[in-house]
Amino acid sequence: MTLSIAVTDPGMSPAAEQRSLLRVEGLRVEFTLGGRRTVRAVDDLSLTLDAGGSLGVVGESGCGKTTLARAILRLIPAAGGRIHFNGHDVLASRGAALRALRREMQIVFQDPYSSLNPRRTIGATLAEPLEIHRLARGAALRARVGLLLGRVGLSADAAGRYPHEFSGGQRQRIAIARALATEPRLLICDECVSALDVSVQAQIINLLDDLRRERGLALLFISHNLAVVRHLCDQILVMLQGRAVEHASCDALFRDPRHSFSRALLDAVRGRRRVQRGGAPPSAGNRASEG
Amino acid sequence: MPTERANAVPAASCEIAPLLRVEDLCVDVAGEWGTVRVVDEVRFEIGRGECLALVGESGCGKSLTALALMSLLPSAARVAGGRIVLNGIDLLSRPESERRAVRGRRMAMIFQEPATALNPLMTAGAQVAEALAVHCPEAARTRRARREAVLAMLERVRLTDPAACIDRYPHQLSGGQRQRVMIAIALAGGADLLIADEPTTALDVTVEAEILSLLGELRRTAGLALLFITHDLDVVSVVADRVAVIYAGRIVEQGPSDTVFSRPLHPYTSGLVACVPRIDPGDGPTGQAGRRAPLPQIEGVVAQPGARPGGCRFHPRCSLGRDDRQCREEEPGVTRHPGGREARCWKVEP
Numbered sequence: 001m002t003l004s005i006a007v008t009d010p011g012m013s014p015a016a017e018q019r020s021l022l023r024v025e026g027l028r029v030e031f032t033l034g035g036r037r038t039v040r041a042v043d044d045l046s047l048t049l050d051a052g053g054s055l056g057v058v059g060e061s062g063c064g065k066t067t068l069a070r071a072i073l074r075l076i077p078a079a080g081g082r083i084h085f086n087g088h089d090v091l092a093s094r095g096a097a098l099r100a101l102r103r104e105m106q107i108v109f110q111d112p113y114s115s116l117n118p119r120r121t122i123g124a125t126l127a128e129p130l131e132i133h134r135l136a137r138g139a140a141l142r143a144r145v146g147l148l149l150g151r152v153g154l155s156a157d158a159a160g161r162y163p164h165e166f167s168g169g170q171r172q173r174i175a176i177a178r179a180l181a182t183e184p185r186l187l188i189c190d191e192c193v194s195a196l197d198v199s200v201q202a203q204i205i206n207l208l209d210d211l212r213r214e215r216g217l218a219l220l221f222i223s224h225n226l227a228v229v230r231h232l233c234d235q236i237l238v239m240l241q242g243r244a245v246e247h248a249s250c251d252a253l254f255r256d257p258r259h260s261f262s263r264a265l266l267d268a269v270r271g272r273r274r275v276q277r278g279g280a281p282p283s284a285g286n287r288a289s290e291g
Numbered sequence: 292m293p294t295e296r297a298n299a300v301p302a303a304s305c306e307i308a309p310l311l312r313v314e315d316l317c318v319d320v321a322g323e324w325g326t327v328r329v330v331d332e333v334r335f336e337i338g339r340g341e342c343l344a345l346v347g348e349s350g351c352g353k354s355l356t357a358l359a360l361m362s363l364l365p366s367a368a369r370v371a372g373g374r375i376v377l378n379g380i381d382l383l384s385r386p387e388s389e390r391r392a393v394r395g396r397r398m399a400m401i402f403q404e405p406a407t408a409l410n411p412l413m414t415a416g417a418q419v420a421e422a423l424a425v426h427c428p429e430a431a432r433t434r435r436a437r438r439e440a441v442l443a444m445l446e447r448v449r450l451t452d453p454a455a456c457i458d459r460y461p462h463q464l465s466g467g468q469r470q471r472v473m474i475a476i477a478l479a480g481g482a483d484l485l486i487a488d489e490p491t492t493a494l495d496v497t498v499e500a501e502i503l504s505l506l507g508e509l510r511r512t513a514g515l516a517l518l519f520i521t522h523d524l525d526v527v528s529v530v531a532d533r534v535a536v537i538y539a540g541r542i543v544e545q546g547p548s549d550t551v552f553s554r555p556l557h558p559y560t561s562g563l564v565a566c567v568p569r570i571d572p573g574d575g576p577t578g579q580a581g582r583r584a585p586l587p588q589i590e591g592v593v594a595q596p597g598a599r600p601g602g603c604r605f606h607p608r609c610s611l612g613r614d615d616r617q618c619r620e621e622e623p624g625v626t627r628h629p630g631g632r633e634a635r636c637w638k639v640e641p
Contacts, residue, residue, distance in 0.1 A: 061466065167592055168349070169592070197349050197522055198348075198524065199348055199562065199563065199588070199589040200592075202567075202586040202588050202589075203588050205568065205586055206585045224495060226496070226570050227525075227568040228568050230572070231568035231569075231572075232568075254570070264497060265496060265497065266570075268496040268497040268499070269496050269525070270570065270571070
């Protein structure tokens with residue numbers, strides 16, 4: 001497919017960039033395929049996210065969304081570029097400084113069945129981040145766990161139970177509670193509502209939106225569901241083959257997508273009506289798996 | 292209990308003799324609560340070339356209904372009553388050998404995750420060839436004829452470059468290509484009815500659009516009928532002629548998909564429609580407010596089988612029925628409504 005000129009204009013003045021909580025510049029992440037072959041999973045990607053803001057990251061499977069999230073959290077190494085978080089250089093941080101940064105950045109994963117340890121009680125799972133970061137102990141620790149459960153709409157007696165006793169939506173609430181335990185300023189949600197029924201999805205979306213408003217929590221919301229992103233996010237980043245092809249306000253992108261791939265994504269959702277009538281759906285083109 | 296009205300003439304808007312008629316299908320599962328009824332008096336019809344969508348939350352009995360139709364229920368589950376009539380043949384009264392002949396040849400099924408439904412040790416072509424060999428051995432006796440028949444199947448499902456894909460293993464194919472291969476296998480026996488259980492849930496929106504387009508094409512060109520199981524209401528409003536909404540094992544509303552979603556009768560349907568965020572706010576069938584207003588929620592969760600409430604099964608989560616004596620104590624029957632619609636709710640005026 002032919003790529004038109006990349007539009008990367010989130011409309012940020014230099015002063016606004018100073019205020020941003022998270023700033024990623026020219027990030028590159030590479031994987032070795034064995035031998036000397038490498039794949040550039042994230043390629044020269046830049047983004048900004050304000051404190052209390054919400055940025056949706058959309059794109060097809062394999063485009064590098066999850067890799068981007070992991071690189072921001074330093075769960076995997078970056079091959080180049082810079083990540084600034086709250087004035088700190090994330091990629092250069094080591095030891096205690098890195099641990100302090102990690103306290104501020106947390107993640108909720110897609111599958112609430114595999115992201116909780118089945119052999120630990122919910123209370124133990126929620127206490128762990130508090131213990132690791134030495135935020136509370138003893139009675140104060142138990143009180144904090146109770147507060148966390150209450151914050152995500154679960155009763156305090158959930159602390160003594162195990163993950164298998166909860167439904168998918170409840171488990172995702174627990175995963176969110178665990179992420180909130182260290183009082184982060186940034187929450188990365190990696191397809192965290194994709195595995196849920198629409199009724200439960202609505203509950204989790206409302207919870208995330210409340211948290212963002214009440215606590216000024218910034219959300220980096222990775223999803224393939226454009227409607228959910230539109231509902232929850234102010235800004236949106238469209239990724240294609242590891243690159244950001246469009247970074248704009250949600251309103252602008254949904255009103256007037258500039259990049260051909262953004263248009264193809266929107267058409268695929270809006271054009272479902274045409275599909276039924278037999279019109280050819282817009283093709284996203286062939287995605288090469290290698291960079 | 293269904294009312295007398297429900298036992299009258301079937302309301303569906305299909306031909307005189309529907310391709311598939313399901314009557315009062317019940318499925319029991321033996322589990323930790325003892326034996327519980329997970330599919331309860333489910334009835335629907337599908338005409339030739341028609342698409343019926345079965346929607347509802349997880350645990351409502353969608354997939355078990357499909358597996359019961361295919362006689363593929365897991366060992367803990369069994370059909371406890373009802374009739375499944377395909378092409379005039381009452382399947383449940385026939386021996387397994389006869390049902391086996393119907394499975395694959397008259398109806399076939401595809402699943403949500405083609406990566407796990409395909410055999411990782413066989414090439415795509417070999418798996419299509421196997422289905423052809425089982426269902427129509429006379430069609431391909433020589434190796435060359437077999438290969439050509441497989442290529443024709445792969446072309447029929449609009450696989451780009453079938454000659455290259457035929458010798459590839461599932462892991463060498465993309466998600467969309469794998470689902471096309473699954474459809475080719477399912478259709479190899481010449482089935483009239485395809486049961487698709489969340490066939491596009493694992494796919495990207497662009498690929499999903501292509502698969503939905505392919506299914507639409509097969510309906511038009513080959514008269515294929517579809518039973519489409521999904522929880523994605525946007526997909527339903529596009530692919531389905533009619534929709535059946537299932538809650539806690541019972542169909543609570545059924546009718547043409549455009550009217551069911553634009554003017555839901557049952558509070559559960561309204562709840563499902565309202566809680567889906569819209570890509571273009573204001574465009575939603577309920578005309579809900581734009582983004583930032585909290586999404587309307589259906590409170591609570593689906594009652595577990597074995598712990599289902601008396602009266603209407605939805606009443607604990609229903610804003611209309613929660614405090615209503617009749618809703619709490621008596622189970623509503625099916626009522627018929629203009630436009631080929633039916634609902635199971637005390638609050639819907641007949």
